Every structure is written in C-alpha cells, then in structure tokens.
Amino acid sequence: MKKFGHLLDVHGVAWDRAEPLHSRVGKYVKARGQERDLREVTAQIIKNAIGVFDKFNHVRNNLQAVGVIDRESHWQSGVLRND
Numbered sequence: 001m002k003k004f005g006h007l008l009d010v011h012g013v014a015w016d017r018a019e020p021l022h023s024r025v026g027k028y029v030k031a032r033g034q035e036r037d038l039r040e041v042t043a044q045i046i047k048n049a050i051g052v053f054d055k056f057n058h059v060r061n062n063l064q065a066v067g068v069i070d071r072e073s074h075w076q077s078g079v080l081r082n083d
Helices: 002-010 020-034 039-053 057-063 071-077
Strands: none
Touching: 002 039, 020 039, 039 057
16 A cells, blocks of 8 residues: 555655555556556556455554564565565
C-alpha cells in the first residue's frame, strides 16, 4: 500500500490513505499510461500484482508489526535469497 502511495506522489497523482489498494494501482496504471505508451501486457501485470499483495497482506500487516519477520535472519537462513 505504501509503495503505491509513494509512486502516486512521485507522479503527482492525488490519493487518500483510505483508498483501497486496487484504487491506488488503477490510478498508477492510468498515470503511467498518460505519461508514456504503456503496453497492455505491462498494465495487466501491474494489475495482477494486486492479487499477490492482497494474498499476503496479513504478513505485512501482522507479522512485521510484532517483529516476527526478521529480514536479516531470513537472508541468513536462505528463505530470502539475493541471487
């Protein structure tokens, strides 16, 4: 959510914290499409990413907030890789 808010700020698009993710993504795709020739496949990939963000929203909202996700230990354990 924050990432798309940041991207909208960068492109000068007004948004509200109460807006759901799909609204922010839609505004971002529209803004990018107006700035340049955005290919249909690119727009669809961005829109499809909403499902991934929504599916793992509980991870972002709950586990990071209580410190369950420790990025450094995940890198060391191989759960997250920098290949």
